Amino acid sequence: MKRLAKWRLFSLFAMMALILSACSGKPYLSTLKPAGEVAQTQFDLMVLSTAIMVGVIAVVTVIFFIVVVKFRRKDDRIPKQVEGSHKLEIIWTVIPILLLLILAVPTVSATFKLADVSPMEKKNEEGKTDALVVNVRANLYWWEFEYPNQEIITGQELVVPTDEKVYFNLIASDVKHSFWIPAVGGKLDTNTENVNKFWLEFDGEKAAEADNYFYGKCAELCGPSHALMDFKVKAVPRDQFDQWATAMKDVKEPKQAETDLAQAGQEVFNNSCIGCHAVTPANTAPEAARLAPNLTNFGDRDRIAGILDHTEEDLKDWLRDPETYKPGNKMTGTYGELTEEELDALTEYLMGLKVMEQ
Amino acid sequence: MSTLAQKKGFGAVLWDYLTTVDHKKIAILYLIAGGFFFLLGGLEAMFIRIQLAVPNNDFVSAGLYNEILTMHGTTMIFLAAMPLIFAFMNAVMPLQIGARDVAFPFLNSLGFWLFFFGGVFLNLSWFLGGAPDAGWTSYASLSLASEGHGIDFYALGLQISGAGTLIGGINFLVTIINMRAPGMTYMRMPMFTWATFVTSALILFAFPALTVGLFLLVFDRMFGSNFFDPAMGGNTIIWEHFFWIFGHPEVYILILPAFGIFSEIFAIFSRKRLFGYSSMVFATVLIGFLGFMVWAHHMFTTGMGPIANAIFAVATMAIAVPTGIKIFNWLFTMWGGSITFTTPMLWAIAFIPSFVAGGVTGVMLASAAQDYQYHDTYFVVAHFHYVIVGGVVFALFAGAHLYWPKMFGTMLNEFLGKITFVLFFIGFHLTFFIQHFLGLWGMPRRIFTFLPGQGLDTANMVSTVGAFFMAIAVIILLINIVITSVKNEKVGNDPWGDGRTLEWAIPSPPPFYNFKQLPLVRGLDAYWLEKMEGKKGMSPAEPLGDIHMPNNSFIPFVISLGLFIAAFGAMYRAEHSWGIPVLIFGMLITLGSMFVRSVKDDHGYHIHKEDLEDSNDKGVKA
Numbered sequence: 001m002k003r004l005a006k007w008r009l010f011s012l013f014a015m016m017a018l019i020l021s022a023c024s025g026k027p028y029l030s031t032l033k034p035a036g037e038v039a040q041t042q043f044d045l046m047v048l049s050t051a052i053m054v055g056v057i058a059v060v061t062v063i064f065f066i067v068v069v070k071f072r073r074k075d076d077r078i079p080k081q082v083e084g085s086h087k088l089e090i091i092w093t094v095i096p097i098l099l100l101l102i103l104a105v106p107t108v109s110a111t112f113k114l115a116d117v118s119p120m121e122k123k124n125e126e127g128k129t130d131a132l133v134v135n136v137r138a139n140l141y142w143w144e145f146e147y148p149n150q151e152i153i154t155g156q157e158l159v160v161p162t163d164e165k166v167y168f169n170l171i172a173s174d175v176k177h178s179f180w181i182p183a184v185g186g187k188l189d190t191n192t193e194n195v196n197k198f199w200l201e202f203d204g205e206k207a208a209e210a211d212n213y214f215y216g217k218c219a220e221l222c223g224p225s226h227a228l229m230d231f232k233v234k235a236v237p238r239d240q241f242d243q244w245a246t247a248m249k250d251v252k253e254p255k256q257a258e259t260d261l262a263q264a265g266q267e268v269f270n271n272s273c274i275g276c277h278a279v280t281p282a283n284t285a286p287e288a289a290r291l292a293p294n295l296t297n298f299g300d301r302d303r304i305a306g307i308l309d310h311t312e313e314d315l316k317d318w319l320r321d322p323e324t325y326k327p328g329n330k331m332t333g334t335y336g337e338l339t340e341e342e343l344d345a346l347t348e349y350l351m352g353l354k355v356m357e358q
Numbered sequence: 359m360s361t362l363a364q365k366k367g368f369g370a371v372l373w374d375y376l377t378t379v380d381h382k383k384i385a386i387l388y389l390i391a392g393g394f395f396f397l398l399g400g401l402e403a404m405f406i407r408i409q410l411a412v413p414n415n416d417f418v419s420a421g422l423y424n425e426i427l428t429m430h431g432t433t434m435i436f437l438a439a440m441p442l443i444f445a446f447m448n449a450v451m452p453l454q455i456g457a458r459d460v461a462f463p464f465l466n467s468l469g470f471w472l473f474f475f476g477g478v479f480l481n482l483s484w485f486l487g488g489a490p491d492a493g494w495t496s497y498a499s500l501s502l503a504s505e506g507h508g509i510d511f512y513a514l515g516l517q518i519s520g521a522g523t524l525i526g527g528i529n530f531l532v533t534i535i536n537m538r539a540p541g542m543t544y545m546r547m548p549m550f551t552w553a554t555f556v557t558s559a560l561i562l563f564a565f566p567a568l569t570v571g572l573f574l575l576v577f578d579r580m581f582g583s584n585f586f587d588p589a590m591g592g593n594t595i596i597w598e599h600f601f602w603i604f605g606h607p608e609v610y611i612l613i614l615p616a617f618g619i620f621s622e623i624f625a626i627f628s629r630k631r632l633f634g635y636s637s638m639v640f641a642t643v644l645i646g647f648l649g650f651m652v653w654a655h656h657m658f659t660t661g662m663g664p665i666a667n668a669i670f671a672v673a674t675m676a677i678a679v680p681t682g683i684k685i686f687n688w689l690f691t692m693w694g695g696s697i698t699f700t701t702p703m704l705w706a707i708a709f710i711p712s713f714v715a716g717g718v719t720g721v722m723l724a725s726a727a728q729d730y731q732y733h734d735t736y737f738v739v740a741h742f743h744y745v746i747v748g749g750v751v752f753a754l755f756a757g758a759h760l761y762w763p764k765m766f767g768t769m770l771n772e773f774l775g776k777i778t779f780v781l782f783f784i785g786f787h788l789t790f791f792i793q794h795f796l797g798l799w800g801m802p803r804r805i806f807t808f809l810p811g812q813g814l815d816t817a818n819m820v821s822t823v824g825a826f827f828m829a830i831a832v833i834i835l836l837i838n839i840v841i842t843s844v845k846n847e848k849v850g851n852d853p854w855g856d857g858r859t860l861e862w863a864i865p866s867p868p869p870f871y872n873f874k875q876l877p878l879v880r881g882l883d884a885y886w887l888e889k890m891e892g893k894k895g896m897s898p899a900e901p902l903g904d905i906h907m908p909n910n911s912f913i914p915f916v917i918s919l920g921l922f923i924a925a926f927g928a929m930y931r932a933e934h935s936w937g938i939p940v941l942i943f944g945m946l947i948t949l950g951s952m953f954v955r956s957v958k959d960d961h962g963y964h965i966h967k968e969d970l971e972d973s974n975d976k977g978v979k980a
Contacts, residue, residue, distance in 0.1 A: 025799030026813040031731045032798050045728040053718035056682075060714050063689045068707060071628070073696040078890070080694065084634035084687075092686040093679060100675045103725060107675075108668040110727035115664035170661075175499040176594060178659060178734060182800035186730020189659050191595065192499050193588035196661035215812070219659075219734040219802045221493045222500060224420035227805030307809060327420040 028210040031182045035206030035214065035235075037165075038185030038199070041110050048106065052099050114186070117197040120167045132161065135169045138177035138190040140222065141229040141326055142293045142306065152248045152281040155293025157301045158216065158233045161241035162204035170196040173287065178220035181233055183210065187219045207235035213302055224328035230306040247355040251296055254279045257349050265349025268342050272335040279353060292331065299354035305329075312351060316343045377910040379463035380870055384470050385449035385765060389758075391474050392441030398481070399438050400832060402430035407789070407825040410818050413810040423806035424491040425508065429481075431494030432512065435608065436519060437477040439750050443615045444473075444526055446757045447554045449765050451530065453861035454548045456539025456879060458872045461532040463908045464955075469526035471918035476519025479925055483511035493804060495605070498586035498597035502578060507929055513576045514925040518918070520565055520572070527561030530554055539860070540899040541879035545639070548859040548883075549625075549632055552639050553618025556646040557611050563650065564607035571600030580928060595660060602653035610649040612746065614642060616753030617684060620706045623756055624688050626856050627703040628695030631883055634687040641680035641687075648677045658729045667726040674724035681717055685710060700854065701775035705756035708783050709748060716744025719794065734804075737797025743790045755782070755835070763853040767866045768846050774838040778831045785827025792817045792824075851895075858886040863896050871905050874898075874970050905965040913951050920947030 024032035034043040119131040128149045135146040136158075146153045160166050170179050172190040180187035185200045207214070218229035236244070257266040269279075276292035278285065301310060305326060308314040318325055320343065323332040338346065366374070375383060405426050409417045418426065452460055460466050483489040490512035492501040501509045534555045538547070547555070575597070577583040584590035586597050625632045632638060654662060654670040688710065697703065719741040723729050732738055755778070763769045796817050801808060808814050852862040860877060861868075863885040875898035881887050888896055924944025931937030 023795060025795075029800035029812055030798065031800060039731070042728045042731045045725055046722065046731070049722045049725055049728065053721065056718060057711075057714055060685060060689070061711065063686075063693075064710055067689055067692040068697070071692055071695050071697050073629075073698045075696075077696065079628070079630050079696050081631045082633060082690075082694065083631070084637065085690075088686070088690065089634050089637050089683065093683060096679050096682045100678060100721070103721070104672050104675055107671055107725040107727055111668045111671065112664045114727055114730070115667075172499075175503050176497055180802070182731070186727075187659050187733060188730070189661055191661060193593055193595070194661065215800065217800065217802050221424070221497070221804040223503070224424060224806070226424075227420070227802075227807050230809075 027183065027206065028213055029182055029215045033183055033206070034203075035210065036184040036203045037201040038114060039183060040203075041114065042186055045106060045110060049103055052103060056096075056099070114198065117167055117199055119165070120169075120197060129167075131165060131167050133167045133169065134158065134160070136171070136179055136190065137287065137290075138170070138172040138179065138218065138222075138229075139330075140174050141218075141225040141329055143179075143216070143229075143231045144290060144293065146283050147245065148283070150245045150249060151283055152245060153278075153283045153290070153294045154248070154281065154297060155295070156231050156303070156306050157297075158231060159241060159244055160200075160202055160233060160235050161238040162202045162207050162235050164238065165199045165201050167199045168197065170198075175222050176220050177218045177222050177229065179216070180219040181214050181216045183214050184233070184235075189220055202233070202235040204235075204237060212236055225326045228305075228307050228326050230303070232302045232306070234302070244356060248281045248296060251280055251355060252282075255353060257352060259348065261345050262349045262352050264342075265345035265347065268338070268346045269349055272338075273346075276331075276334065295350065295353055297353065297355045299351045300356050312347045315347050315350060319343055319346060374910070376915055377467075377912045379459075379467045379908050379910055381448045381452050381460050381463065381466060382765070382867060382870070384466050385445045385447075387470050387474075388441045388445035388448060389765070391470075391477070392438055392445055395433050395437035395477055395481075396439075396442065397832070399430055399433035400829065402426045402433065404825060404829055406430060407822040409806065410808070411822040412819065413808050413815055415807055418806070420806045421488075421491065424493075424804070425489040427804055428490045428493050428496075428508075428512070429484075432480065432490070432516070433477075434746075435494060435612070436516060437473075437480070439612050439746070439754070440523060441473055441477075442754045443557075443612065443750075444469075444523075446550075446619065446754075446761060447530060447557075447615060449761055450861055451551050451554045452533065452537070453764070453864065453868060453872060454551045454859050455534060455537060455542050456860050456873060456877045456884075457533060457537040458876075458905065459908070460529050461536055462529050464911055464914065465525050465529050467911065468914035468917060469522040469529065471914045472522030472525065472921070473519040474522075475918040475922040476515045476517070476522065479518060479922055480511055480515030483508055483515075486511075495601055496575070496597075497601075498575070498578075498594040501575065501597075502586055509575070510579060510929045513572045513579065514929060517569065517572045517576070518921050518925060520568055521921075522918075523561060524565045524569075527558040527565070530558040531562065534558075539873075539876045539879050542884070545636065546879055546882045546884070548618075549621035549635070549638060549642075550615070550618035552642055553614045553621075556642050557614045560607045560611050560614070560646050560649060564604045564611065567600055568604035571597060571604065574600070576928075580932070595657075598657050598660060599653070602656045603650075606653040606656065607646075607649045609742075609746070610645055612750045614645065616750045617642065619753045619757040619760070620688065620709055621691075622859070623702045623706040623760060624691045625858055625883070626760075626854060627700055627706075628692045628697050629856050630691055630695040631858070631886075632687065633690040633693070634683075635882060637683055638687050641683045644680040645677060648673065648680070652677065655724055655726075655729070658726045659733045671724055671726040671729075675721055678717065678721050678724075685714060685717075700759075701770070701772055701779060702756040702760040704776060704779045705752045705759070708779070709752045709756075712744060712748030712752065712786070715791075716741060716748050719744065732797060734802055735797035736793045736801045736803055739803050740790050740793035740797060743793070747786055747790070755779070758835075760854070762842070763849045763866045764861055765867060766843070767848050768842055769849055769853055770842050771838050774834055774841070778835045778838065780831075781827050781834065782831035785824045785829075785831060788824025788827060789821050790824070792820050796821070852885075858883040860884055860896065863888075871907060871965060874905075875902055876900050902967055902970060904967055905970070906962055907965060908962045909960055911955075911960070913955050916951040917948050917955075920944045920949075920951065923947065 024030055027033045034040040120129055124130055133148055137144040142156055144155050145158045170188055170190040172192050178187045178189045184202055188196050188198050212235055214233040216231040216233050257263040277295045279295050281296045303310055304315050304318050308318055322329050409415050409423055488506045488508050490508035492504050574585040578586050584592045586592045586594050621632055652670055652674040655674045658667050723732050759770050759775050799813055801814050849866055851865055877896035878899035924941050927937050927941025927944055
């Protein structure tokens with residue numbers, strides 16, 4: 001019996017080890033591979049609460065098996081009718097209270113820590129914050145990221161510096177969405193009526209393990225393409241982030257296409273697309289006029305529409321029929337049928353919209 | 359039922375059920391209607407799992423998927439779980455307290471027909487332009503943006519069926535307060551009756567919040583008000599509060615009766631009285647009370663701020679304490695007992711580890727800071743299926759097997775029952791355990807598909823395979839029901855042999871007046887006490903006399919039908935000219951039949967003493 005118990009314990013640990021190593025998900029997506037202070041805090045709480053809960057389950061399981069094995073009906077006797085036991089009842093009231101206190105204290109402290117956005121309020125002489133702030137605006141089915149200090153706007157791909165706290169203002173422009181980068185930290189809703197604020201920190205080493213790209217998700221049902229409202233997070237060291245921000249800011253006028261094909265594409269773009277998509281990063285236009293993702297650095301991005309591979313073929317498929325790839329999106333039907341030549345030209349132009357030389 | 363049909367003819371039986379005010383027949387109506395919606399919700403669940411079996415699947419389209427997930431949740435909660443629980447409450451609670459019926463038999467019937475027509479109305483949306491698609495929570499910004507009439511079906515259908523539930527809850531409260539047999543003090547009531555009592559109180563206080571929320575939604579969508587439109591000074595977060603002030607107690611409305619059923623089962627099949635009865639009662643009341651203090655834990659990521667989040671986190675954790683008390687009391691009810699593994703007992707035993715697993719993830723979710731990671735992911739999906747399936751659905755299966763003989767006079771096949779149990783148990787854990795990890799690996803809930811290359815493929819496939827096990831188990835249960843009904847082998851008062859409470863002291867099924875003479879209750883587990891003293895039945899508390907019975911009535915059906923018609927008028931008012939007339943016509947039917955009910959005196963009838971003496975084998979034996 002004792003040997004059996006030992007063997008069980010061993011297999012339990014083996015299972016746990018297996019679960020923790022092999023089954024902890026992808027480094028760019030999983031909450032079990034925390035890549036930053038917020039996710040780490042939450043992961044630590046998970047581990048603490050899981051440990052307590054596994055303890056509780058173990059106690060219940062032991063009593064459970066003893067009961068089920070030992071007290072099977074063997075004869076027709078009537079067992080003693082026991083009313084209860086004050087001693088036992090007090091034990092199983094007090095012990096859970098103590099266990100919950102052990103969990104409640106770090107929970108409350110973490111809840112306040114994660115909500116501390118005071119650096120967002122501290123303005124320097126220029127009226128800007130020392131901390132990096134990003135205004136996130138969620139839309140049916142795309143994301144806009146505005147950097148008020150840098151005075152630039154981008155879409156679909158959030159670029160952030162690693163190893164420092166990044167502060168977020170969150171809002172939605174149509175229906176409720178929820179902003180979530182699982183590997184980096186928990187989510188916060190983007191409401192339609194008020195700005196929600198929180199911070200995240202992106203760990204440099206963990207970002208390198210994830211090839212500098214984290215996956216972001218919408219976590220609140222928002223319509224047919226809720227499942228496809230993904231975004232990417234490019235987490236790079238501070239100096240690279242500064243280079244990127246400067247390069248973005250340097251785009252004062254729409255970048256002129258160089259090849260003939262691209263010039264034809266730019267013409268198509270100016271006729272059909274520019275009403276919604278901007279190709280300059282300045283945040284001067286009012287929110288209501290920013291109807292679609294900013295494409296200033298489209299060519300640098302990792303995904304098309306947040307979900308498709310960043311290839312010319314996928315871009316053409318998307319432009320031909322966005323409805324197939326993102327049902328219910330707002331782009332379908334806003335421009336006429338494009339000929340294959342126009343598609344080739346437009347693709348050439350869009351893929352050339354780069355701010356980083358690589 | 360089949361023998362009855364032969365005697366009376368199909369039409370007569372149908373008319374009897376359409377007009378019945380007998381709590382036992384209404385219980386059967388709830389069981390059939392709830393069972394039908396349970397199958398419907400289960401079918402929707404299968405569509406969901408098939409769609410998610412592989413990445414980038416196109417089994418259903420994105421918009422249709424949202425309709426299916428919305429209707430799965432709404433149907434399972436409002437039209438399957440609650441009516442099935444009401445079926446057992448109706449069938450058993452009046453018997454357990456030694457009453458001849460509920461306090462308001464007419465209202466009991468009205469409650470059922472309101473639920474039924476509300477449920478039918480909601481499901482007609484499938485054929486009339488599309489079902490609701492904003493989730494069972496129907497959060498305001500999305501539910502206002504939703505096109506078509508889906509959300510209108512949701513709001514009006516739930517409004518009608520919610521009124522039925524509210525009426526039922528009030529009825530049970532009054533019944534338990536006023537109609538207990540002589541000697542049945544509060545602290546001698548069976549646990550299931552206690553659970554019914556607390557649940558009914560929860561319904562009384564929780565449903566008005568839903569009613570108000572739905573009315574505001576109806577006005578916003580159909581009559582141009584702006585309660586939830588921020589551009590016009592409204593606020594969508596108010597909807598979240600309304601919904602969860604109702605929605606959180608709602609989950610206790612589901613689980614407390616489940617606890618009640620399991621409490622009966624553990625005592626019966628361990629041959630032991632419930633361990634720590636008074637602390638069980640206390641825990642039930644405490645869970646009911648705390649259930650109203652924690653709604654905002656569904657909104658930790660709404661942005662309420664750290665103070666509100668911390669308060670609601672700690673309050674939510676507190677619920678684990680009374681729930682833990684219950685788990686240990688059940689274990690110690692079995693401790694030292696003499697356990698037999700009948701089908702109901704198997705479900706009850708399996709419930710303990712399953713529900714504990716769901717309970718501990720509940721504590722993890724309560725911890726606000728980590729909930730930011732869990733919220734709206736498959737971790738939550740896993741959690742609430744562990745408590746609702748592992749708790750409520752297990753209890754419904756257990757209760758169905760336990761009370762089938764009391765309701766229909768014949769026992770479900772034990773062998774098939776155990777096969778159902780094994781398949782469902784395996785399927786349940788296979789489907790939902792892995793979903794905890796899906797959530798932790800970054801899979802949001804309510805997504806119609808997922809992209810490959812995110813490490814989610816295998817686990818989703820496993821989950822889908824599990825769902826098929828559950829589907830097969832339910833099919834076997836249906837076969838079991840058919841076989842049992844065809845064979846129809848009659849059983850006696852106490853078919854399980856170890857019945858403890860009053861319902862097992864009378865025939866199965868009981869005569870329509872339940873107790874010929876009201877029984878005298880001398881303690882907890884009244885029937886068991888008499889059995890242990892060598893008596894065959896209860897001692898009567900009154901001499902044999904005339905019994906006053908209510909007349910059947912068709913009016914509840916007509917009142918509900920009127921609201922059903924009016925709802926169509928309200929919905930199509932804007933685009934069809936016949937909308938307003940139909941609205942008025944429907945309301946006239948409802949108000950007219952209410953008027954008839956008010957002015958026409960219905961004194962019921964009496965069963966005379968002499969007739970009762972003829973049938974010596976029925977009712978309480980003196």
